[in-house]
Amino acid sequence: MGLFSAHSSDSDDPLLRPIYGWRARARRLVWILVWMFLFRPTPPPLHNWRCFLLRLFGAKLGAINFVYPSARIWAPWLLETGDLVTIGRGAEIYNPGGVSLGSRTIISQDAYVCGATHDYQSPDFTYITKLVRTDPQVWVCARAIVLPGVHCKEGSVLGAGSVATRNLEAWTVYAGNPAVAVRPRTHIEMQWSTGRKQKDGSR
Numbered sequence: 743m744g745l746f747s748a749h750s751s752d753s754d755d756p757l758l759r760p761i762y763g764w765r766a767r768a769r770r771l772v773w774i775l776v777w778m779f780l781f782r783p784t785p786p787p788l789h790n791w792r793c794f795l796l797r798l799f800g801a802k803l804g805a806i807n808f809v810y811p812s813a814r815i816w817a818p819w820l821l822e823t824g825d826l827v828t829i830g831r832g833a834e835i836y837n838p839g840g841v842s843l844g845s846r847t848i849i850s851q852d853a854y855v856c857g858a859t860h861d862y863q864s865p866d867f868t869y870i871t872k873l874v875r876t877d878p879q880v881w882v883c884a885r886a887i888v889l890p891g892v893h894c895k896e897g898s899v900l901g902a903g904s905v906a907t908r909n910l911e912a913w914t915v916y917a918g919n920p921a922v923a924v925r926p927r928t929h930i931e932m933q934w935s936t937g938r939k940q941k942d943g944s945r
Contacts, residue, residue: 761869769819770816770817773799773817773818776795776799777814777815780795781795781811782811782812783811784811785811786810786811788811789807789808789809789810792809792810792811793807793809795818796809796815796818796821797818799818799819800818800819800820801815801818801819801821801822801823802821802822802823803821803822803823803827804823804824804825804826804827804845805825805826806825806826807823807825807826807827807828807829808826808827808828808829809828809829810829810830810831810832810833811831812831812832813829813830813831813832813833813834813835813849814833814834814835815829815835815837816834816835816836816837816838817837817838820837820838820839820840820841820857821835821837821840821841821843822840822841822842822843823842823843823844823847824843824844824845824846824847824878825845825846826845826846827843827844827845827846827847827848827849828847828848828849828850829843829849830848830849830850830851830852830853830884831851831852832851832852833849833850833851833852833853833854833855834853834854834855835849835855836854836855836856836857836858837855837857837874838857838858838871839857839858839871839872839873839874839890839891840857840871840873840874841855841857841873841874841875842873842874842875842876843875843876843880844875844876844877844878844879844880844896845878845879845932846878846879846932847876847878847879847880847881847882847894848880848881848882849882850881850882850883850884850885850886850902851884851885852884852885853882853883853884853885853886853887853888854885854886854887854888855874855882855887855888856874856887856888856889856890857871857872857873857874857890858870858871858872858890859872859889859890870890871890872890872891873891874888874889874890874891874892874893875893875894876893876894876898877893877894877895877896877897877898877912878896878897878932879896879897879930879932880894880895880896880897880898880899880900880910881898881899881900882894882900883899883900883901883902883903883904884902884903885902885903886900886901886902886903886904886905886906887904887905887906888900888906889905889906889907892906892907892908892909892910893909893910894906894909894910895909895910895911895912896912896913897912897913897914897927897929897930898910898911898912898913898914898915898916898927899914899915899916899927900916900917900921901915901916901917901918901921901924903919904916904917904918904919904921905918905919905920905921906920906921907920907921908920911923913926913927913928913929914926914927915927
C-alpha cells in the first residue's frame with residue numbers, strides 16, 4: 743500500500759478513499775525524507791545513529807540493536823524490539839499493525855515482515871492490519887517472509903526464502919512455501935544480553 747492514494751478522498755466509493763488521513767500521511771512523508779537523507783546513506787557501522795533516528799520517531803528499542811542502512815521500517819512508531827536485535831541489509835518491516843521483535847531476534851537480509859493485508863472477499867477490499875511478533879532468539883533467514891498475525895515462538899527458525907503463514911512453534915526449524923516444520927532446533931539458554939543475565943527473555 744502506497745503512502746498516498748491516487749484518488750480523491752471525497753469519493754463515495756470506499757475503494758477510492760485513502761486508507762490513512764492526512765496527519766498519518768504527513769508523518770510518513772517526514773519519516774521517508776529522514777530515511778532517505780539521514781538514515782539510508784550512513785555507513786553500516788553507525789547503528790547507534792540509526793537507532794537514535796528510529797527512537798526519535800517513536801520506536802521502542804532495546805539495548806544494542808543492529809539496524810542496517812538499507813533496512814526499511816514502514817512506521818518506526820509501531821516497532822518494538824528487545825536487546826541485541828538485528829534487522830539486516832534490505833530487510834523490510836511493513837508494520838501498520840505493529841511489529842514486536844524479542845531479544846536476539848535476527849531478521850536477515852532481504853527478509854520481509856508483513857503486517858497488513860486485504861480481505862479479497864470483501865466488496866470494498868477491506869484493509870486489515872495485524873500484529874507480527876517474535877519471541878527471543880528467533881531467526882528469520884534471508885528472503886523469508888512472515889505474514890500478518892504470525893507469532894514466531896522462542897527459538898524458531900524460518901529458512902531462507904520460506905513463507906510463514908501460520909505461527910511457528912518454539913525451537914523448530916521451518917522451510918518451504920507455505921513453511922512447514924522440518925526439524926527441531928537445539929534449545930539454547932540465553933545466558934546474557936548486553937552484559938547482564940536474562941532469566942526470562944525479557945529486557
